[in-house]
Amino acid sequence: MAKLDSKVPKGPIKDKWTTYKDKIDLVNPANKRHIDIIVVGTGLAGGSAAATLAELGYNVKAFAYQDSPRRAHSIAAQGGINASKNYMGDGDSNYRLFYDTVKGGDYRSREANVYRLAEVSGNIIDQCVAQGVPFARDYGGLLDNRSFGGVLVSRTFYAKGQTGQQLLLGCYSAMNRQIARGKIEMFNRHEMLDVVKVDGKARGIIARDLISGKIERHSAHAVVIATGGYGNVYFLSTNAMGSNATAAWKIHKKGAFFANPCFTQIHPTCIPRSGDYQSKLTLMSESLRNDGRIWVPAKLEDAKAIQEGRLKPTELAEDDRDYYLERRYPAFGNLVPRDVASRAAKERCDAGYGVNATGEAVYLDFAAAFQRYGKEQAKIKGIKDASKEEIIKLGQEIIEEKYGNLFQMYEKIIAENPYETPMMIYPATHYTMGGVWVDYNLMTTVEGLYCIGEANFSDHGANRLGASALMQGLADGYFVLPYTIGDYLSDDIRTGEISTDTKEFDEVEKEVKDKIDFFINNKGTKTVDHFHKRLGKVMWDKVGMSRNEKDLKEAMAEIKAIREEFWKDVMVPGNASEMNPELEKAGRVADFLELGELFAKDALVRNESCGGHFREESVELDGEQKGEAKRNDKDYAFVSAWEYKGEPADAVLHKEELEFKDIELKQRSYK
Numbered sequence: 001m002a003k004l005d006s007k008v009p010k011g012p013i014k015d016k017w018t019t020y021k022d023k024i025d026l027v028n029p030a031n032k033r034h035i036d037i038i039v040v041g042t043g044l045a046g047g048s049a050a051a052t053l054a055e056l057g058y059n060v061k062a063f064a065y066q067d068s069p070r071r072a073h074s075i076a077a078q079g080g081i082n083a084s085k086n087y088m089g090d091g092d093s094n095y096r097l098f099y100d101t102v103k104g105g106d107y108r109s110r111e112a113n114v115y116r117l118a119e120v121s122g123n124i125i126d127q128c129v130a131q132g133v134p135f136a137r138d139y140g141g142l143l144d145n146r147s148f149g150g151v152l153v154s155r156t157f158y159a160k161g162q163t164g165q166q167l168l169l170g171c172y173s174a175m176n177r178q179i180a181r182g183k184i185e186m187f188n189r190h191e192m193l194d195v196v197k198v199d200g201k202a203r204g205i206i207a208r209d210l211i212s213g214k215i216e217r218h219s220a221h222a223v224v225i226a227t228g229g230y231g232n233v234y235f236l237s238t239n240a241m242g243s244n245a246t247a248a249w250k251i252h253k254k255g256a257f258f259a260n261p262c263f264t265q266i267h268p269t270c271i272p273r274s275g276d277y278q279s280k281l282t283l284m285s286e287s288l289r290n291d292g293r294i295w296v297p298a299k300l301e302d303a304k305a306i307q308e309g310r311l312k313p314t315e316l317a318e319d320d321r322d323y324y325l326e327r328r329y330p331a332f333g334n335l336v337p338r339d340v341a342s343r344a345a346k347e348r349c350d351a352g353y354g355v356n357a358t359g360e361a362v363y364l365d366f367a368a369a370f371q372r373y374g375k376e377q378a379k380i381k382g383i384k385d386a387s388k389e390e391i392i393k394l395g396q397e398i399i400e401e402k403y404g405n406l407f408q409m410y411e412k413i414i415a416e417n418p419y420e421t422p423m424m425i426y427p428a429t430h431y432t433m434g435g436v437w438v439d440y441n442l443m444t445t446v447e448g449l450y451c452i453g454e455a456n457f458s459d460h461g462a463n464r465l466g467a468s469a470l471m472q473g474l475a476d477g478y479f480v481l482p483y484t485i486g487d488y489l490s491d492d493i494r495t496g497e498i499s500t501d502t503k504e505f506d507e508v509e510k511e512v513k514d515k516i517d518f519f520i521n522n523k524g525t526k527t528v529d530h531f532h533k534r535l536g537k538v539m540w541d542k543v544g545m546s547r548n549e550k551d552l553k554e555a556m557a558e559i560k561a562i563r564e565e566f567w568k569d570v571m572v573p574g575n576a577s578e579m580n581p582e583l584e585k586a587g588r589v590a591d592f593l594e595l596g597e598l599f600a601k602d603a604l605v606r607n608e609s610c611g612g613h614f615r616e617e618s619v620e621l622d623g624e625q626k627g628e629a630k631r632n633d634k635d636y637a638f639v640s641a642w643e644y645k646g647e648p649a650d651a652v653l654h655k656e657e658l659e660f661k662d663i664e665l666k667q668r669s670y671k
């Protein structure tokens with residue numbers, strides 16, 4: 001059995017990373033030329049890693065299933081990226097970013113990793129500015145910041161509502177430089193279908209060329225998985241439709257432990273679901289909570305009238321509205337962390353106060369911001385006695401400058417003008433804090449196999465703060481992995497090229513081909529989506545925002561039953577030697593059907609409420625926190641790392657006990 005050793009360096013937290021870097025083994029430049037690294041995934045995490053490793057002199061083979069790294073899901077990131085630069089002079093520091101991240105994650109992350117993340121966060125901004133990323137600037141030309149949920153400072157750097165896109169273009173240009181030099185060999189439209197181990201070490205992958213269907217072998221001295229999160233296990237999520245868990249799940253089956261699978265983030269500000277035929281949900285950036293106020297009607301009869309279309313939200317008097325976040329959490333108000341905001345919305349909607357036809361929506365209202373900004377603008381522009389209409393128009397112009405593209409997107413989808421009527425929002429699956437377990441070096445429990453970005457179990461504990469995923473992915477790729485992987489590869493300078501003509505590659509390739517042949521020849525009666533939707537419904541209903549023992553046990557049994565039916569009755573049209581999106585989906589959903597069950601099992605074992613994981617059995621019963629989530633540090637201050645043993649129900653739990661030496665464990669209070 002693999003031993004769970006986090007390999008956190010000794011010494012004070014502030015010095016760990018520096019001392020580590022001072023002491024690790026390095027690979028000399030001439031030797032780097034003889035070392036190959038496979039990077040699977042070229043979103044922000046994989047793209048930044050590939051570019052940096054190639055810049056250092058390694059030979060990189062990079063893989064992505066899209067037709068270009070520019071299409072990775074990272075492009076969708078809207079709101080921004082955190083860094084503790086303290087440009088606003090509001091008291092930020094590395095320690096505060098570290099503290100906020102550990103607290104925001106409800107004390108379920110590894111302190112040393114989070115401190116390192118905060119430490120390198122400033123470098124990311126410098127690196128991206130040097131690449132030409134057009135971050136927003138203030139009136140003096142300096143980089144601007146805004147605030148995100150769960151913190152009391154403004155540390156989020158942004159490029160309108162398109163931060164991920166701009167960061168990805170910067171990263172892609174860094175990659176392109178290396179592609180042109182021949183240091184990165186880019187395999188677009190290639191899907192990794194398994195990893196190959198030789199003598200216990202990751203030495204290659206089996207990939208399918210998605211255009212020709214050809215199965216290929218690729219070898220390397222180390223393999224890096226940067227394949228993103230598994231939110232699509234819920235079928236409906238804000239993730240790109242192609243986002244999947246196959247690479248992460250396949251390495252899990254080959255020995256990489258899977259950590260905290262039940263830690264999922266349900267984002268509070270998404271466009272509500274409209275019906276049964278929807279295949280995708282859309283995020284409204286969290287940045288909108290800076291200026292929008294969240295409310296539902298205070299009286300049930302008003303909520304009912306709104307649901308039935310008899311009353312408009314703009315007709316409801318201030319006193320008849322319940323700004324429930326401001327009421328319950330006066331200190332943080334609308335800027336409470338995502339898990340808290342999501343649960344509060346669900347609580348109001350479950351109680352009947354929802355504001356759309358399905359009763360699953362709350363308002364995000366900018367009317368007060370129009371007034372506030374409008375009055376300020378009237379003063380700045382010297383307009384005396386501005387009319388109410390003039391003030392609103394001036395305020396709307398400011399909001400348009402800040403979030404115009406998001407308002408436009410909302411109007412296109414909902415066909416309502418959010419400048420005139422409040423937006424409707426509802427929580428949706430958005431991000432997965434769980435993922436492949438990695439040590440301080442970002443290495444999995446398989447030697448030479450690394451995992452970075454959203455695909456690993458990350459630094460966000462049980463709940464990620466807004467704008468911290470981009471920070472983590474780019475920290476991993478630009479500033480952490482390039483050091484830690486060198487330490488490992490320094491032992492490989494005499495190994496020489498890894499052959500693909502070996503029994504290990506034969507065996508894994510055969511497994512991959514057999515599975516593809518099975519799908520093509522099964523001739524079942526139901527589509528892949530049929531099963532994926534059913535899985536998603538079980539996940540949302542029983543392993544969603546609120547969980548209990550009975551539901552979780554049922555979910556495990558139901559997912560197993562869906563999986564068995566899938567293998568008997570799935571229908572995949574077309575054949576294997578052509579572009580076949582249904583075949584691609586079949587493999588991915590097969591993996592989701594296993595991961596979903598482990599997810600429920602992990603949630604069942606963790607009988608405490610923490611972060612995004614709310615157990616109905618673990619709630620504060622008295623005092624100021626009555627009704628809030630109750631964490632249990634005595635029994636659950638650990639990372640659960642699951643070892644694959646065949647059926648997901650048989651997975652074996654290993655615990656990485658978490659030590660908190662630099663932060664006092666406290667109950668999270670945003671009141």
Ligand SMILES: Cc1cc2nc3c(=O)[nH]c(=O)nc-3n(C[C@H](O)[C@H](O)[C@H](O)COP(=O)(O)OP(=O)(O)OC[C@H]3O[C@@H](n4cnc5c(N)ncnc54)[C@H](O)[C@@H]3O)c2cc1C
Nearest residue numbers: 041042043045065074077079080192228453454467469470
């Ligand atoms: C709508 C939305 C908005 C967001 N906004 C923000 C924000 O403002 N700030 C923030 O910090 N975070 C945000 N996030 C989260 C953040 O965008 C993601 O966590 C982050 O971009 C993930 O980056 P990644 O590189 O780990 O993975 P991805 O960007 O998902 O990239 C995965 C890569 O892996 C490849 N891949 C996957 N499987 C395989 C395989 N089997 N074989 C080959 N290639 C494979 C894909 O082709 C792709 O290149 C947002 C998320 C969403 C959904």
